[in-house]
Every structure is written in C-alpha cells, then in structure tokens.
Amino acid sequence: MNDRNGLKWNREETILALDLYLTIPYIQITKSNLEVIKLAKLLGRTPASVYMKVCNIASNDPLIKAKNQSALSNSSKLDKKVFDEFSCNLEDLAYNVANILKNNYSNDGYLPKELGEMPDGLYKETIVKQRIGQVYFRNAILKIYRNQCCVTGINTTELLIASHIKPWKDSDEHTERTNPCNGLCLNAFHDRAFDKGLITFDSEFKMVISSKLENCFMDDNTKRWLKSYKGVTLHFPESFAPAREFMQYHNDTIFLG
Template identity: 35%
Template structure:
C-alpha cells in the first residue's frame, strides 16, 4: 500500500491520480477489511466511511464485482478482456451468447483468485515448498461447486503443488485447524510402496507453510475434514 510500490504507481498512472492518493485510498480500504483491522490499520475517518459501503458490496458480490474490476482495468490498459487473458479462452472461442459469457467470467475470476492465493503464499506450495508457478494450484478448501459465496475468498484458498492439490481435493490428505497435515486411511494403505515413502510419509502432522496475509479459515478446514477427508477414513 506504499506510494513507492510499483503496482501502486502503475495503477495511479492508469486512473490519472497520484501514487500517494492511491496509497491513501488503499489504506482506507484496508481499514475496513477485518484482516487488516486486526493488524491495527486505522485509515482516515472520512476515507474509511467512503470505503465501507464499497467493501460491503464487494464482499457480498465477489464474483460479479471482481470480474467487473478486471473489465475496467483492461479498459484502462486499452485492452479487451480477450486480449488481456488470451491464454484462458483458446478452447472456448467457438462458444456463443450467455454460455460464453458465463465461461469467460468464471475463468477470469479463477485466474484472479489464483494470483491472489499464490501471492499470499509467496508462490510456494504450502506443503512441499515447491516454488515453480506452473506446478502450483490455488486449491479451494470448500470446493468451488459447494459454496458460491466463498469461491473467491482468499481464506478459502491454499497454494499447493498439483500432486498435493489433487490429494487434498480427493480427501486423501486433510489439514487440521492447527494447520497440520493429516493422511487418510485410504492413502496409508499404500504405506509400503516407494511413492508413499517418497511423497507422503513425511507429511503426517507436518505444519503448513503459513501465508503472509490471509490464513485458511478454520471453519473451512473443518468443513473439508468433515465432508471430504472423512469419506476416505470410513
């Protein structure tokens, strides 16, 4: 949120404001974010009051407003969404109408969610410390299809390598409210195999690499243990 931050400077140029003005606005938005409130971020009284209703609207409607923010940003950059996110749409170029619009919105939102989650974990797998972006996934704790309201919540995301993302998604591993990894009975049935010893044996009770901002929400982790992980432990 510093006025010397290169992203702040770039945004300021795009919207025709000073970097200092943008930094102040960001601080005021942070002051209404519960995470930053807990860190003691105060902001300015007048600015905070202006930001509160915008923040509330966004939190209640993340999917539409995150997409809208990306559309406006692309417009400021003199780009279309198709140009800015070209790689996301190659396989849906023949879709038409509402079907294409829904798919475009979903892919852009998922892409932004991935950026947020990877940044939150310093672009490292929270289990293995792998730091190759192409091998990392923004893994949802509560699955995407289960809760629309939490799809884009950074507290519902963990940065995992592709292997551990799949294991987490299928309930073969879980994460406790103390941020420790647990291994399912189904997976432990393979304990005598080389790949288990190589990739899973050391995970039991291993502490998660914690993010720099938004911790995984404990209620979400418990939901995963109760509804996804538990299926592999009966």
C-alpha cells in the same frame, strides 16, 4: 487521465484499488511499487494516494487486523462497502475490474482476451465471468501465498495449484466459489491428495493424513517425506486467511479419515 488528486475516491477507483490489493503481496505494497505507480498514473493520482487507499482497504481484512500490521485506521464507508461486496466473490470483482477499465479508461492492455471473443448476451456475461473468475482466483491465491506452497514452501509456479478447500461444485457461486478464504496454494501432489480426501487440516490447520494414504505401499524415502508433514501447521498467507468453516466442511465431507 486528468489530475484527480484531492478529489474523493469514487466507487470505480476503489474497486481498482481492491484489485491491486489482490494483485501484489501485502508486504510489497509501497509507494515505490511499480504496480502502485502504474495504477496511480492510470487514475491521475499520486503513488502515495494509491498506497494509502490500498492500506485503508487492507484494514478491512481480518488477517491484517489480527497481525497488527500497518494498515491505516481511517478506512471509509465506501472502502468497507467495496471490500464486503467483492472480497468473497473474486469472479464479480474481476469482471467489474475488466469492464471499468474497458469503459472508463480504454486500456485494452488490462483486459482478458475472452472479453473480445465471446458472443453477445447473457451467455457471454456468464461464461466470461466464470473464465475470468477462475484465472483471477488462481492468480490471487498464488499472490497472497507469495507463490509458495503452504505445506512445503516450494515456489516453482508450474507445480503450484490454487486448491479449493470446499470444492467448486459444492460452493455457493456468490460467496464461496471464488472466495480467497476458500483457497490454499498447494503443490501438485498435496493438491491431489487434498482434493481426494487423503489429507486435510484440523481446526488448528495442522496436517492430518488419512490412514488410507499412510498404509498404502510406497518406498521408505517417500513415506518418511510424507509423514514429515504430519501435524505440521500450514504456512498462512499474508492476507485472506483460510476460513475454518470451509476446512470443517472438508474434514466432514471430503476427508477419508
């Protein structure tokens, strides 16, 4: 890539910077991070420039603002526009990233294999976007929760699931289905219990256990383990906090009480 240092960031570059923000935990975004260096080489910019751009984009994340972390304050109008356009729709973000890389950088190593396998036409775009979006959503949720269950802290990725707070089937495809604020990183047991309405989290994100689960038969050790999380606040991610409106939907519609 030609040297673009000193030139204004364009829309495509800013989209790739937002993608990077969702690819690595915020705390790991530094000038020496290998993914930052990799994107810098791709764009023909310095790692410092990429680092600053990602931090500027991060300053649009309400959770980063609330934590008073070191996100820079000189975010551009383009940064905000791109963040607002894609932060609630990772399906569109992932598909745009794939096409930017394919069309502008000819970097097949970045591309999901589905792009080369699906038939042409509208069907291709719809199905590919859904497939890419589902994979991207899982990866993003695990990354922002630092590959740890938000209840137990378990970090075995084979046991972790990107759970939708408001179910996929009930979610708006443009603003909710792949919105990272509609996701929790849960272990397989708590994911299943959450999905079936046997547990939820209240307005303060403390775990509530359904009486149906509390009163079912289980051995004493399992019951003590299960109840040890009752009233415990979930571990928040580093960015894209779970949204109260999604949790309220889960409480009202999914939770069995």
